[in-house]
Amino acid sequence: MIDVLVIGGGNAALCAALMAREAGASVLVLEAAPRAWRGGNSQHTRNLRCMHDAPQDVLVDAYPEEEFWQDLLKVTAGQTDEALARLVIRASASCRDWMRRHGVRFQPSLSGALHTARTNAFFMGGGKALINAYYRSAEGLGVKVRYDAPVSRIELEQGRFVAAHLDERVVEGRSLPAERIRARACVVAAGGFESNRQWLREAWGRNAEGEWPADNFLIRGTRFNTGVLLRNLMEQGADAIGDPTQAHMVAIDARAPEFDGGICTRIDCVSLGIVVNREGRRFHDEGEDFWPKRYAIWGRLVAQQPGQVGYSIIDRKALGRFMPPVFPGAMAQTLDDLARQLNLPAAALVETVGTYNAACRVGTFDHTRLDDCHTRQLVPPKSHWALPLDSPPYYGYPLRPGVTFTYLGLRTDATAAVHFSGEPSPNLFVAGEMMAGNVLGKGYTAGVGMSIGTAFGRIAGVQAARAAGFQHSSSERHDDRACV
Structure with missing residues (x-):
């Protein structure tokens, strides 16, 4: 029998697998995706938000615990478990040395990367390089990995994990039989339900116009996060947490693919211009705070507009101040021509821009700080x-809601145990997006998803190994306390 079974193949799952293996447990990882698409949403990431009290390697200045906490508190509007959030924050301060030991390399923040040089450690080579490093390390340590292995259900006995079930399936033209895989302990880190269009429809319902908003969502991440295990465990009585409509949802280029668009589809010039809906009208403050703290609200804002579409409008002055999108925007010398290219009502767009221009009170413009350039007597305002x-020339980019991951998940505590009627399971643990809703009730700030996955992946791995009868060495336990 396997000691620790890890279900999932992204950052949180691999952190769990590595920690359990370091404790001496035998570990099997079941990844639903084929090898070429392994890594879940983590393959599309690029950084980790890190607390630090002084400059450290690739991180400049300081980003202390209280500032990190206040940033998280602000974006979640208080919908967060403070104890678990602070656990994540403190873990982020010391996990990088462990990550380096498993082959992860870091680099300074890229120019134009959301003002994150102080707060976020960037992965050299991005999330794909991080995932590949973890897989190399795991396989080198003897962790077994199986691809094309989607788990359909978990077998439980009074809250205790017994086995994972795989249905009959066809892989590369071969028919594979159903399987029942037993283990002494299990970590579920199989992501949210963002790629399950029907579940998204159930969560969002119809709007006042009779539309299904979810039909117009694009999925920034993996197509393999369908929420099968999340729903299965909830149906078996696992305690849930979170609003099914809340998600890391970004305004991305409307021309992006349905799945796996990743970071390059994001439109980062929102704070440098205005955003209008298909009627040519503004609907939110584009400059209310720094972009890393606000970029993830814009998908939800666009989702609430007619047709679930918006348009980011800038002029020549914004060029060079944001990361260029992968798709070129519409470009025109006049607003009328820009409106025609974007299929917007020209008169409405011209009026919106004119009203906005007249309301601007220009002070000392500085896109690297909360400057004093704001509007007056304009609804909605633009604060900075x-x-x-x-x-x-003017530029316009069409926007759609891009879902990265959903926040509905399994309730847990500092041990990462899955709870049933308030009681922790003795051998079933959860990490990553499947429990992120404990920390993220709403909102997002750049890199915190990887902070959550790394912290709870490591906790889950330690706890699963312990449940299977294994303890870390004294030196590793010390490192575990520092990170967890």
Whole structure:
């Protein structure tokens, strides 16, 4: 029998697998995706939000615990478990040395990367390189990995994990039989339900116009996160947490693919111009705070607009101040022509821009700080970086909601145990997106998803190994306390 079974193949799952194996447990990883698409949403990431009290290697200045906590508190509007959130924050301060030991390399923040040089440690080579490093390390340590292995259900006995079930399936033209895989302990880290269109429809329902908003969502991440195990465990009585409509949802280029668009589809010029809906009207403050703290609200805002579409409009002054999108925007010398290219009502767009320009109170523009350029007597306002759009050419980018991961998940505690009627399971643990809703009730700040996955993946791995009868060495336990 396997000591520890890990279900999932992304950052949190691999952190769990590595920690359990370091404790001496035999470990099997079941990844639903084929090898070429392994890694879940983690393959599309690029950084980890890190607490630090002084400059450290690739991180400049300081980003202390209280500031990290206040940033998280603000974006979640208080919908977070403070104890678990602070656990994640403290873990982020010391996990990088462990990550390096498993082959992860870091680099300074890229120019134009959301003002994150102080708060976020970037992975050299991005999330794909991180995932590949973890798989190399895991396989080198003797962790067994199986691809094309989607688990359909978990077998439980009074809250205790017994076995994982795989249905009959066809892989590369071969028919594979159903399987029942037993283990002494299990970590579920199989992601949310963002790729399950029907579940998204159930969560969002119809809007006032009779539309299914979820039909117009694009999925920034993996197509393999369908929430099968999340629903299965909830149906078996696992305690749930979170709102099914809350998610890390970004405004991305409407021309992006349905799945796996990743970071390059994001539109990062929102705070440097205005955003209008298909009627040519603004609907939210584009400059209310730094972009890393606000970029993940814009998908939800666009989802609430008619047709679930929006348009980011800038002029020549914004160029060079944001990461260029992968798709070129519409470009025109006049607003009328830009409106025609974007299929927007020209008169409405011209009026919206004129009203906005007249309301701008320009002070000292500085897109690297909360400057004093704002609007006056304009609804909605623009609180910072409000410069008139008066310098052609003008550029426009169509937007759609891009779902990264959903927040509905399994309730847990500092041990990462799955709870049933308030009681922790003795041998079933959860990590990553399947429990992120304990920390993220709503909102997002750049890199915190990887912080959560790394912290709870490591905790889950330690606890699963312990449940299977294995303890870390004294030196590893010390490192575990520092990170967890």
